[in-house]
Amino acid sequence: MNSKQLAVGIMILIVIAAGVVVPPYIRYLLTEIFIFAIFAIAFDLLFGYTGLLSLGQSMFFGIGAYGAALSLIHFNVDVFTAIIVGVIVGTVLSAGIGAICVRMKGVFFLILTLIFSIILYLISLDFVWLTGGDDGINFERPELNLFLFKLSFYDEYFRYYFALLMFFITLLIVYRISNSPTGLAFKAVRENEELAEALGYNVYILKLKSFIIAGIFSSLAGAVYSISFGYANAEFLSMDLSLRVIIWTIFGGAGTLVGPIIGTGILTYVFDIVSSLTPNHPIILGVLLIIVMIRFKRGVYGILQYKLSK
Amino acid sequence: MLEQLAIGILNGFIWGMIAALISIGLTLTFGVLRIVNCAHGEFYMLGALIAWLFSLKYNFWIALPVAPVIVGFIGIVIERMILRPIEDDPTTTLIVTVGIMLIIQQFALIVFGGSPQRVNLPIPDLIQLFGYNYPVYRFVVAAIAGVVLILLWIFLYKTDLGMLARASQADRELALMMGVDVNRVYMLTFGIGAALPALAGVLAAPIVTVFFLMGIDALTLAFIVTIVGGLGNVKGTLLAAILIGEVEGIVSVFTSPVIARVVSLLILCIVLAIKPTGIWGES
Numbered sequence: 375m376n377s378k379q380l381a382v383g384i385m386i387l388i389v390i391a392a393g394v395v396v397p398p399y400i401r402y403l404l405t406e407i408f409i410f411a412i413f414a415i416a417f418d419l420l421f422g423y424t425g426l427l428s429l430g431q432s433m434f435f436g437i438g439a440y441g442a443a444l445s446l447i448h449f450n451v452d453v454f455t456a457i458i459v460g461v462i463v464g465t466v467l468s469a470g471i472g473a474i475c476v477r478m479k480g481v482f483f484l485i486l487t488l489i490f491s492i493i494l495y496l497i498s499l500d501f502v503w504l505t506g507g508d509d510g511i512n513f514e515r516p517e518l519n520l521f522l523f524k525l526s527f528y529d530e531y532f533r534y535y536f537a538l539l540m541f542f543i544t545l546l547i548v549y550r551i552s553n554s555p556t557g558l559a560f561k562a563v564r565e566n567e568e569l570a571e572a573l574g575y576n577v578y579i580l581k582l583k584s585f586i587i588a589g590i591f592s593s594l595a596g597a598v599y600s601i602s603f604g605y606a607n608a609e610f611l612s613m614d615l616s617l618r619v620i621i622w623t624i625f626g627g628a629g630t631l632v633g634p635i636i637g638t639g640i641l642t643y644v645f646d647i648v649s650s651l652t653p654n655h656p657i658i659l660g661v662l663l664i665i666v667m668i669r670f671k672r673g674v675y676g677i678l679q680y681k682l683s684k
Numbered sequence: 685m686l687e688q689l690a691i692g693i694l695n696g697f698i699w700g701m702i703a704a705l706i707s708i709g710l711t712l713t714f715g716v717l718r719i720v721n722c723a724h725g726e727f728y729m730l731g732a733l734i735a736w737l738f739s740l741k742y743n744f745w746i747a748l749p750v751a752p753v754i755v756g757f758i759g760i761v762i763e764r765m766i767l768r769p770i771e772d773d774p775t776t777t778l779i780v781t782v783g784i785m786l787i788i789q790q791f792a793l794i795v796f797g798g799s800p801q802r803v804n805l806p807i808p809d810l811i812q813l814f815g816y817n818y819p820v821y822r823f824v825v826a827a828i829a830g831v832v833l834i835l836l837w838i839f840l841y842k843t844d845l846g847m848l849a850r851a852s853q854a855d856r857e858l859a860l861m862m863g864v865d866v867n868r869v870y871m872l873t874f875g876i877g878a879a880l881p882a883l884a885g886v887l888a889a890p891i892v893t894v895f896f897l898m899g900i901d902a903l904t905l906a907f908i909v910t911i912v913g914g915l916g917n918v919k920g921t922l923l924a925a926i927l928i929g930e931v932e933g934i935v936s937v938f939t940s941p942v943i944a945r946v947v948s949l950l951i952l953c954i955v956l957a958i959k960p961t962g963i964w965g966e967s
Contacts, residue, residue, distance in 0.1 A: 427775055429782075474953055477960060481720045481774045482915070485907050486956075488722075492904045493949050500942040613900070617782060654794060660786030667779050668770055 386542075393534045401534055407642050408537040409599045410622070412544045414634035416591030417619045419548050422629030423557060424584040425564030426476070429484045430491025431592055431619050433471075436498065436611030438464040438593025439600035440505060446601070447513050453527060454518070457597040464593020465586065472585035476578060479567075488613070495611045510607020533602050540598050544591050549631060551587065560584050564629075617659060618645070625666050627673025636675055687814035688937050694813075696933020697926065698822045701829035702884045702891075704925035706902050707909040708836065708918055709880035715853045715916030716873040718774055719767060722781040725903030726788040727755050727878045731885025732894045733796050736803050744806040744890070748828075751886045752879035759878025760871055771870070785899070792896040801894040825887045832883060833922065836876075840918065849873055853916065881906075904945070908952050914962030924963065 392404065413435055420426050442460030445451050451459065475486045498505045505511065518525040527533055551557050562570040563580050571577050600606040609615065618641070626637020641662075649655040672680065710724045731751045738747035762784060770776045807824060810817040840846040851859045852869045860866050881902065892898065905928070913924030928948050935944040955963055 427779075429778075474956065477956065481778055482911070482960075484775065484778055485720060485911065489904055489907050489949060489952070492900060493945060496942050496945060500940060617786075620779065654790045656786045657790040660783040660790070663783030663786070664766065664780050667776050667783070668766075671776075 389538060390535075393531060393538070398530060401530055403643065403646060405530075405534045405537045405602065406599075407639050408534075408541040409595050409602065410619075410642055411635045411638045412541055412598070413592055413595035413619055414622045414626070414638045415544055415548050415631060416588045416595065418623050418628060418631055418634040419552065419560070419591075420584050420588035421620070421623060422631075422634070423552055423564060424560040424581060426581060426584065427484055427620070428475075428487040428585075428588070428616070429620075430487040430489075430494075430613075430616050431588070432613070432615035433491040433494045433611055434464045434468055434589045434592035435596035435599075435615060435619075436494070436606075436608075437467050438596030439606040439610045440498070440596075441593065442597035443511055443513055443600045443606040444504070446515065447511070452518050453515055453525075453601050457594070457601055460597030460600070461590060461593050464596065465590050468586050468589020468593070469582075472582050472589065476581040476585055488616075491611065491616060492613065495608060495613070498608045498611050506607065508608060510605055510609070512605045515601060515604055527602055527604070537598060537602060540594065544594065545631065545635075548587075548591065552631065556580070556583065614656065614659070617663065621659065621662055621666060623673075624671065625662070625673055627675030627677070627679070630673070630675045630679070633673050633675030637673065640674075687816065689934065690814045691816055691818070692934045692937035693930060694818070694933075695822075695936070696930035698826045698929075699933055700926040700929020701826045701833075702888050703905055703909055703929050704833060704922050705829055705884035705887070706881045707906045707913070707921045707925050708833070709877040709884075710906045711910045711913070711916055711918060711921040712849075712873055712880075713877035714910070715918070716849055717763075717767075717771060717870050719771065719781070719874075720774060720778045720915075721877070722778060722903060723762070723784040723788060724781075724877075724881055724906060725899030725901070726785050726792075727759065727899075728881040728885040728888075728902040729792060729896065729899035730755050730758070730788065731882030732803075732889040732892070732898060733792060733885075733896075734882070735886040735889035736801050736894045737796075739803050739806065739889070744803070747886045747889075748883070752883045755882035756875040756879035760875045762878075763871060763874040767874075768867075768870075785903075789896055789899065796896065798896060803889040803894060805890045821890060825891070828887060829884075832880075836880075845869075845872065905948075908948050911962055912952055912955050917962065920962060 393401065396404065413431075417428070417431050420428055420431070438460040441463035442456040445459040446453065446456040471490050475483055475490070478486050499507055515527045525532055527536075552560070559570070559575050559580050562573070562575060563577055567577055570580075596610060600610070622637040622641050623634040624637070625641060626635065627633025645655065645658070648658050706724070706728055709727070710721060713719055713721050713724070734751040734754065735744060735747040738744055738750070766780060766784065767777055770780060805819055805821045807819070807821040809820045811820055840850060848859070848864050848869050849872070851862070851864055852866050856866060909925045909928050910921050912928060913920035913922070928951070931951060932941070932944040932948055935947045
């Protein structure tokens with residue numbers, strides 16, 4: 375156990391030091407990766423731990439992003455309040471949509487989450503006066519005076535460490551949840567729903583809890599993303615992002631928390647390179663989806679764990 | 685106002701017939717193969733693109749028999765090459781079909797280009813209806829869709845092959861035990877399931893905007909229709925298609941198509957809240 379703690383400690387030191395050392399492009403990319411990792415961790419709790427494969431998780435990312443952006447634009451709140459507003463909107467929405475979707479079993483759950491996210495996407499494209507439609511909205515982020523410090527999201531160092539902090543907080547909370555009695559009950563639901571029901575668990579409430587927690591952190595990721603980079607657009611609600619979080623999670627190793635973070639890191643970097651090379655990059659996403667689902671379902675971290683345990 | 689409503693109802697019925705072709709393909713694939721095919725909307729898109737191509741180069745009507753054959757063949761290839769090894773796991777197949785969907789979309793983008801296209805009405809005649817000039821072509825669409833649906837009904841309920849398909853749907857193990865060549869039935873069903881939306885795509889091409897992302901819209905519609913009607917239930921799907929078509933047609937008169945789609949989603953939620961297996965689904 376001690377060597378594990380040591381490894382974690384070293385990793386933390388490395389990412390903290392990296393913020394200062396690495397060139398701006400990598401710092402930007404890492405900031406993005408930390409925020410996406412929050413999203414992937416949220417998704418892993420829902421899919422990896424509870425066994426609910428949501429095909430529309432980006433709707434909460436997008437709603438968080440728009441919630442934060444619009445409250446900043448229309449109500450003149452400060453940046454942190456804006457993020458909190460984004461999370462609250464995402465939480466309420468996930469409770470509502472979850473209450474309907476979680477009733478459905480198996481593929482019906484997937485289809486329903488997909489339909490909800492596609493329709494939210496269509497709405498965001500249609501309500502141009504609110505969402506900016508296809509182009510999205512760009513906005514100014516006011517500076518914040520906290521005691522003697524001036525905090526600004528235009529400062530790339532602050533942006534980096536803020537994303538890192540949010541990432542650690544999310545990881546810690548979700549790690550605690552996954553090891554709590556509730557987390558174990560989530561796993562019971564994943565392994566055998568009928569048995570969990572027979573043991574006296576309220577499967578519906580457990581699934582809904584998991585769905586809402588995932589919604590909270592997904593919208594947190596969205597809110598932090600839009601505030602960090604100063605824009606929100608319909609892409610945040612798109613199926614593309616929902617698929618990416620699925621592929622990050624499964625490629626890294628679903629149900630391990632560490633795996634999705636690794637998956638997010640590797641694949642965000644790969645997609646970044648590929649999308650600068652060709653406009654047809656969704657093909658890569660499609661091919662990856664097929665290969666990973668057919669041949670690689672355990673994921674990088676899952677395979678690593680399996681090899682080490684032998 | 686009343687005239688507008690009448691046109692809305694008529695549009696809704698014609699769109700419902702097209703929706704029926706798309707959705708019955710999806711429901712057949714699910715009913716027999718237990719595959720939820722997310723690439724389904726792309727078959728529709730390919731049909732429409734082929735129709736656009738033929739209307740430019742040759743004649744629109746040639747696309748009507750050609751597109752379903754081409755797309756049906758593509759469907760068979762996809763089923764044999766990619767889906768066959770993982771057919772028993774609905775979740776895996778669903779995500780894999782999403783991957784196929786992305787690939788077909790990008791393929792269409794590369795081959796046909798990304799700009800939205802319009803297809804000229806193959807029958808330019810208009811008739812006076814409720815004070816509007818209504819294209820005759822739309823009645824032809826409804827008639828062709830009706831004929832195809834009747835042929836499909838004859839195939840499913842009056843031929844041996846259709847009986848085998850229904851048998852595989854009802855109980856796959858038992859069908860296997862009785863010596864049904866389930867693999868052949870699967871291949872054929874997936875082919876038909878791909879050809880039907882392609883046909884719908886050809887018929888819809890002169891009515892809608894042809895675009896490489898148009899499949900997503902069709903997929904959403906087909907999902908709503910098939911779940912309302914009961915996934916895997918052909919008759920239920922047909923009735924639900926007309927119902928949803930009418931609702932969207934009528935609501936579109938007053939607001940935008942997106943709001944109409946939101947209303948269909950609300951109907952879906954209400955149906956699911958009352959009867960999770962769909963209106964005509966078995967419980």
